[in-house]
Each structure stands twice: as structure tokens, then as C-alpha cells.
Amino acid sequence: INAVQDTVQRPGRSVDWPQTGNRPAYVSEIYGTNVFSLKNLQQTLPKPVYARFIQQIKGRQTLDRPTADAVAHAVKVWAMDRGATHFTHWFQPQTGTTAEKHDSFLTLKTVISGGIEETTAIDAFSGSQLLQSEPDASSFPNGGMRSTFEARGYTIWDTTSPMFIRKGPHGTAILYVPSVFISYNGEALDEKTILLRSSEVLSNAAVKLLNLLGDKETKRVYATLGTEQEFFLIDRALYNLRPDLKITGRTLVGTVPPKHQQLDDHYFGQIPSRVLAAISEAELELYKLGVPIKTRHNEVAPNQFEMAPIFEEASVAVDHNLVLMETLHQVAHRHKLKVLFHEKPFKGVNGSGKHCNWAMSTDSGDNLLDPTLKPETNYRFLLFLVAVLDAVHKHGGLLRASIASASNEHRLGANEAPPGIVSAFLGEHLTEVLNSIEENRDVRNFSQPHLQVVKVGGTVLDLKVSTLPQIARDLTDRNRTSPFAFTGNKFEFRAVGSKQSPSFPVVLLNSAVAQSITEVTEALVKQKGNKPEPSIDDILAVVRKFIAASRNIRFEGNNYSDEWVKEAEKRGLPNIKSCPVAFRQLLEPEHAKLLTSLGIFTEGELHSRFHILMEKYAKDLVIEGNTLKNMILQGVLPAAYNFKKELADSLNSQKNLGLDIEGSPELSTLKKVSKLTAELQQAVDKLSGIIDKVNGLEDEKQGDVAGTELTVSLDEVRQAADALEVYIADKQWPYPKYTELLF
Numbered sequence: 001i002n003a004v005q006d007t008v009q010r011p012g013r014s015v016d017w018p019q020t021g022n023r024p025a026y027v028s029e030i031y032g033t034n035v036f037s038l039k040n041l042q043q044t045l046p047k048p049v050y051a052r053f054i055q056q057i058k059g060r061q062t063l064d065r066p067t068a069d070a071v072a073h074a075v076k077v078w079a080m081d082r083g084a085t086h087f088t089h090w091f092q093p094q095t096g097t098t099a100e101k102h103d104s105f106l107t108l109k110t111v112i113s114g115g116i117e118e119t120t121a122i123d124a125f126s127g128s129q130l131l132q133s134e135p136d137a138s139s140f141p142n143g144g145m146r147s148t149f150e151a152r153g154y155t156i157w158d159t160t161s162p163m164f165i166r167k168g169p170h171g172t173a174i175l176y177v178p179s180v181f182i183s184y185n186g187e188a189l190d191e192k193t194i195l196l197r198s199s200e201v202l203s204n205a206a207v208k209l210l211n212l213l214g215d216k217e218t219k220r221v222y223a224t225l226g227t228e229q230e231f232f233l234i235d236r237a238l239y240n241l242r243p244d245l246k247i248t249g250r251t252l253v254g255t256v257p258p259k260h261q262q263l264d265d266h267y268f269g270q271i272p273s274r275v276l277a278a279i280s281e282a283e284l285e286l287y288k289l290g291v292p293i294k295t296r297h298n299e300v301a302p303n304q305f306e307m308a309p310i311f312e313e314a315s316v317a318v319d320h321n322l323v324l325m326e327t328l329h330q331v332a333h334r335h336k337l338k339v340l341f342h343e344k345p346f347k348g349v350n351g352s353g354k355h356c357n358w359a360m361s362t363d364s365g366d367n368l369l370d371p372t373l374k375p376e377t378n379y380r381f382l383l384f385l386v387a388v389l390d391a392v393h394k395h396g397g398l399l400r401a402s403i404a405s406a407s408n409e410h411r412l413g414a415n416e417a418p419p420g421i422v423s424a425f426l427g428e429h430l431t432e433v434l435n436s437i438e439e440n441r442d443v444r445n446f447s448q449p450h451l452q453v454v455k456v457g458g459t460v461l462d463l464k465v466s467t468l469p470q471i472a473r474d475l476t477d478r479n480r481t482s483p484f485a486f487t488g489n490k491f492e493f494r495a496v497g498s499k500q501s502p503s504f505p506v507v508l509l510n511s512a513v514a515q516s517i518t519e520v521t522e523a524l525v526k527q528k529g530n531k532p533e534p535s536i537d538d539i540l541a542v543v544r545k546f547i548a549a550s551r552n553i554r555f556e557g558n559n560y561s562d563e564w565v566k567e568a569e570k571r572g573l574p575n576i577k578s579c580p581v582a583f584r585q586l587l588e589p590e591h592a593k594l595l596t597s598l599g600i601f602t603e604g605e606l607h608s609r610f611h612i613l614m615e616k617y618a619k620d621l622v623i624e625g626n627t628l629k630n631m632i633l634q635g636v637l638p639a640a641y642n643f644k645k646e647l648a649d650s651l652n653s654q655k656n657l658g659l660d661i662e663g664s665p666e667l668s669t670l671k672k673v674s675k676l677t678a679e680l681q682q683a684v685d686k687l688s689g690i691i692d693k694v695n696g697l698e699d700e701k702q703g704d705v706a707g708t709e710l711t712v713s714l715d716e717v718r719q720a721a722d723a724l725e726v727y728i729a730d731k732q733w734p735y736p737k738y739t740e741l742l743f
């Protein structure tokens with residue numbers, strides 16, 4: 001009750017927006033002020049040193065020491081001017097979050113003056129400190145790749161992502177150096193190294209195809225990524241009364257209130273002012289950090305919201321998504337709110353995802369998945385499009401693995417998120433275009449059919465795909481049920497979980513697409529024979545072949561329906577419902593071969609990743625099991641006993657007064673509660689046994705049994721507890737209910 005009063009009486013936190021003169025600053029004036037940009041660097045470094053640095057980051061060569069020293073000095077001065085006392089290599093171990101270890105700039109220097117040694121303090125930051133740091137790696141997940149006696153791990157500055165400062169205590173600041181994290185032997189221990197590897201592989205493959213198509217300008221292609229981040233915000237006081245939310249991020253007990261989202265009155269509604277204040281403070285910090293937040297709105301469920309940035313190069317977008325999550329977490333705290341990134345914090349209420357909008361762009365910013373209005377570039381689009389389809393066709397299993405987690409399992413396959421079947425949606429128009437190419441006929445069914453003829457190499461050709469230019473963004477219909485939907489000029493990987501780093505899904509997507517682009521290129525080389533360049537017929541022949549081969553994974557209907565499950569089975573598409581099965585996809589020969597042959601993972605790295613995922617899955621479920629067990633034993637059952645005692649006392653007094661208690665409502669409630677209590681007790685005992693069983697198993701078996709038995713048992717206990725909640729007096733119930741948490 002005190003907590004509820006707290007929430008009602010909270011004064012809003014006001015945050016001062018920076019001013020320019022007498023007016024609030026424009027976003028563009030705030031944007032990037034806490035980022036050490038190339039422009040900052042250019043202003044401070046001598047010209048030749050700056051030029052050398054640019055060459056080095058472009059070529060991705062190792063930096064030489066003098067350049068690194070110069071950059072380190074420049075960034076130190078810049079950061080100290082802004083209050084920085086410390087620096088940290090900031091990296092992404094396989095925990096889904098980021099890690100940092102602060103070191104101060106303090107260095108002691110001994111000077112000899114007048115023959116006497118004296119120690120003085122100076123602020124220093126050397127090139128080697130910038131380039132490399134050595135955190136103890138043994139405490140991070142490594143999947144058995146290293147034992148503690150060879151625990152050396154290195155963080156190495158990722159020069160492709162800019163450095164930035166964040167607030168420290170007492171008005172100071174901390175300099176963040178985005179880094180990769182590798183072992184003594186150079187194995188990737190993090191999410192970043194593999195992302196950079198996959199980006200390079202994708203770039204090389206795409207540039208080759210572009211070259212073949214006559215584009216000699218493009219030197220680099222990069223994946224673009226825009227992450228739509230969904231989350232819940234709830235009051236901190238109430239949050240603190242829920243051990244399940246605190247420990248596991250989701251409610252393990254609790255019934256759905258009479259009103260939740262049936263009326264669809266939350267989606268795009270007015271953002272509550274307390275929430276708006278928090279989001280806007282987060283935005284302010286994110287703008288300063290150069291995170292291009294564009295959109296904020298209410299989501300479908302009560303207290304659910306979304307923030308989305310403008311897309312960026314994938315590796316930077318991943319960093320920025322992680323910064324967004326951290327910033328939101330910190331700022332929410334200041335507003336006495338708690339942000340929940342869990343995919344399914346509330347049973348029966350919509351869960352959260354992180355739609356990953358993904359496309360490929362040339363170094364001049366040309367989107368390769370844009371159908372464009374210029375027909376002469378449509379072949380390029382078609383070839384890249386079929387490469388993506390081929391990737392999903394051949395390596396859908398990897399995409400499925402990339403989004404599997406104990407928490408996302410509650411969303412996938414549940415009736416709100418794309419199911420465990422990976423398919424791609426293209427929309428009516430694009431589908432018709434592909435069909436027409438496949439069937440070698442004109443395009444039908446367009447609202448304004450008009451044939452276009454295009455001049456290629458002096459000859460006029462009928463493309464048969466002439467209506468492609470009409471595939472403008474708003475012509476593609478939306479399919480909110482597809483796990484992988486084409487939305488105008490990008491694919492939207494919708495099955496990604498809200499809590500996970502977008503890195504792993506992007507790595508596997510990049511890798512699969514890179515391989516398919518190579519296959520498309522090879523098919524085209526073969527098709528063209530010894531002509532210098534492929535003709536349009538060559539291109540269409542190749543496109544046709546790939547369309548036919550990947551037909552299986554295209555699905556335009558309702559992905560949530562039972563018919564699709566049946567249809568997918570007929571098509572031979574796997575329907576992967578559980579995490580252990582999904583994780584094993586990583587080790588399936590065709591997928592493992594892809595990843596190792598491209599150099600994304602060594603075999604050791606791949607196995608270690610598999611083990612880390614399995615181990616985390618089992619641990620997550622065991623933690624949920626123990627949390628639930630404690631809540632039932634220490635909270636729910638005692639409440640039930642108390643309530644039973646109250647009822648029994650009441651019945652006793654009535655009896656003493658000589659009243660007939662047979663058939664009284666108290667008696668029937670008492671009986672009901674007694675029965676439910678006994679059932680709950682039984683369910684908890686069973687849960688307890690299964691937890692012990694899982695704990696007693698070795699390695700992967702833990703994950704397997706957790707997946708088959710623990711998940712079921714958790715659900716059974718919950719059902720029993722939720723059944724009790726309905727009967728027990730509100731004042732006796734030990735935890736804030738959904739009604740209090742969500743409204």
C-alpha cells in the first residue's frame with residue numbers, strides 16, 4: 001500500500017533542456033557533442049598524422065605507434081576538457097550487455113631536480129593504452145575455450161566506432177573506447193569481433209557481384225541496421241516488491257487483469273507525462289552521444305513503449321542500440337521507473353521485440369535493396385534480393401538460432417510473435433514480379449500497368465519486369481506476422497528479442513547472405529560464358545533459377561495461423577520451438593561449414609558459442625525455478641495459510657454462535673482454497689525435484705532437460721498460483737498484481 005501511495009504521490013522529475021541563447025537548443029545543436037568525431041581529430045592532429053590515421057582506419061590495418069600516440073593525446077585533451085578523469089575500453093562479452101573497466105589518467109612520474117628524486121602526478125593516456133587493454137578474461141563466458149590458468153584476454157580499440165564520453169560521479173566524465181574482446185590466441189570472446197568479420201565478408205562478396213555488373217566504383221558495401229526497441233516502464237516501488245521481476249525480468253506469477261490490451265487503446269496513444277519526461281531525458285543523452293533517435297511511441301500493451309533510431313552502418317547501430325538500452329535503464333532509474341527489456345514480462349499481455357531493419361548499402365550510400373525508380377538498376381536489386389532469399393532458404397536454421405533465448409521463447413510461437421518457422425514475406429507486388437520472371441511472362445495485377453523499355457548497350461530490350469519501379473515503399477503491404485518481411489527497401493527481421501544484442505542475428509544474416517551473393521555471382525559468371533559482362537538475359541536466367549530454388553520459404557499469409565504450421569510441414573520447413581533445438585542448428589554441418597569456411601568462427605569458437613548459449617539457457621531457467629519456488633514457499637503459500645486461517649476462524653466463531661455453517665460461502669471458499677493450496681504445494685515440490693535433476697546433469701543435458709521439463713513445471717506452478725490468486729483476499733496477496741503494475 002505504501003508503494004502504491006508512493007507511485008501516486010511522486011513529483012515528476014524535471015530536466016533542463018540545454019539552451020542556445022534564449023531558446024531551447026535544436027537537436028542538431030546537441031547532437032554528437034559527447035562524441036569524439038573525426039572532425040575533432042582533424043582539428044587537433046597535424047595534417048599528415050590525420051591523413052595516416054584515416055588511411056589506417058579505412059584499410060583496417062593495425063595502427064602504428066606514433067599515430068596511436070597522437071590520437072590518444074588528442075582524445076585525452078578533448079575528454080579532459082569535458083571533465084573526464086578516467087577511460088575505459090568498452091566491449092561486448094557474450095552476456096548480451098556491455099562491459100567496462102575504468103582506469104584513471106593518473107600516472108606517476110619521477111623527476112630528478114637538484115639531484116633529488118621527486119614523484120609527481122600527471123594525466124597521461126598513451127597510444128598503447130588506447131589500442132589495447134587486458135581485462136581478466138576468465139570471468140566472462142568463454143564456453144570452455146580457455147581455462148582459468150590461461151585466462152588472458154585483450155580488448156582492442158575498434159577504430160570503426162567513435163569514442164565518446166559519459167557522465168561520471170561528481171560532475172566528472174569517463175572516456176569510452178569501443179573495443180573488441182579476444183583471447184590470448186586471438187579467438188573472439190565477444191559479439192563485436194564476429195560482427196566486424198561478417199561485415200567484411202559481406203562487403204567482399206557484394207563488391208565482387210557489383211564489379212561483375214560493371215560497377216567498378218564501389219569499394220565497400222556495408223549492412224545497414226535500424227533497431228526498433230520495445231520495452232515496458234513500470235514504477236520502481238512496485239517493481240521492488242516483485243522478486244521475480246527483479247531477478248528474472250519477468251513475472252512468474254500473476255493473472256491477467258480484466259482490462260489489458262483488448263481495446264487497443266494504448267497503441268500510439270498519448271505518452272503519459274512521467275514516461276515522456278524519462279524518454280525525453282534519455283533522448284537528450286543519446287543525442288549527445290550521437291545516437292540518432294528518431295521515433296518514440298506507445299506500443300500495443302499497457303505501459304509498453306518503443307524507441308527507434310535512424311538506421312546506420314550495422315556495427316555502429318549495434319553499439320548504439322546497446323547504449324540506448326543502458327541509457328534508458330539509467331535515466332528511468334532517476335525517474336523512479338524501471339525499464340523492462342524482457343521479451344515477455346507479463347503473461348497474457350503483448351511481449352516486446354526488437355525489429356531489426358536490415359539492408360545493404362554501397363560506400364556511396366546507395367541501398368542495394370531499394371527497388372528504385374531507375375529500371376537500369378533493377379537487375380542489381382533483383383540479384384541482391386534473390387541472394388537474400390537464398391540465404392533465408394538455406395540458412396533459416398541459423399536465423400532461428402540467432403534469436404533463441406529462454407526469454408524470447410515466450411514470444412516465438414506464442415500467438416503474437418512470428419513462430420519458430422522461418423519464412424520471408426515480400427508483398428503482393430514483389431511476389432508478382434518474381435512470379436512473372438519465373439514464368440517468363442509479363443507482370444500482371446498492377447494498378448497502373450505500363451510497360452517500360454530500357455536502353456541497354458544500344459539495344460532496346462523488353463525487361464518483362466517493367467513494373468518494378470512501382471514497388472515504392474508504400475506499395476508493399478505490411479505483414480506483421482512474418483519473421484522476416486520485406487518492407488519497401490529493407491528486410492525487417494521481426495523475430496529478434498527485445499533484450500538481446502542485435503549483433504548475433506546480424507552476424508548470421510550477414511554471413512548467410514554473403515555466401516548466397518557469392519553463389520549468385522558464380523552462377524552469373526558461368527551463365528555469361530566468355531562475354532565480358534553478363535547480358536540481361538543472363539541476369540534474368542540466374543534470377544529465375546534462384547527464385548525457383550527459394551520458393552519454399554516465401555510465405556505471404558498469416559504466420560500465426562495453424563494452416564501455416566501445416567503448410568510449412570508439407571514444404572519441409574523446420575518448425576523449431578525450443579532453444580536447445582535452435583542452438584544445435586549452429587552445429588548442423590551445412591550451417592557450421594558456412595560459418596567456418598567464411599572465417600566468421602573457427603570451429604572452436606563455434607562450439608564455445610553453442611555451449612555458452614546452452615549453459616545460459618539452462619541457468620536462466622534454473623534461476624527462474626528457484627525464484628518461483630521461493631516466492632511460492634515464502635509468499636504465496638503463507639498468504640494462503642493466513643487466508644485459510646481467517647476463514648476457519650470466522651467459521652469457528654459462527655459455529656460457536658450456533659449458526660449452521662454447512663453451505664456457507666466461507667466454507668466453500670475454504671474448501672476451494674485448501675484444494676488449490678494442496679495442488680500448488682504439489683506443483684512446487686515437483687518443480688523443486690526438477691531443479692535438482694537439472695543441476696545434477698552435465699553440460700548440454702542441463703539445457704535439454706531444462707527445456708523439456710523445467711519450462712513445463714514452471715508453467716504448472718504458475719497456473720496453480722494464479723488459480724489461488726483469484727480466491728485469496730487482495731490484502732493478503734503478497735505481491736503487487738498486474739492491475740497495479742500496469743496501470
Ligand code: ADP
Nearest residue numbers: 224225226227308309310311357358359367490
Ligand atoms: P516501421 O513502420 O516498421 O516503424 P520505419 O520506416 O519507421 O518502419 O523504419 C523502421 C526502422 O527501419 C527505422 O529505424 C529506420 O531507420 C530503419 N530503416 C529504414 N531504412 C533502412 C535501411 N535501408 N536499412 C536499415 N534500416 C532501415
Ligand code: MG
Nearest residue numbers: 228355357492
Ligand atoms: Mg517495424
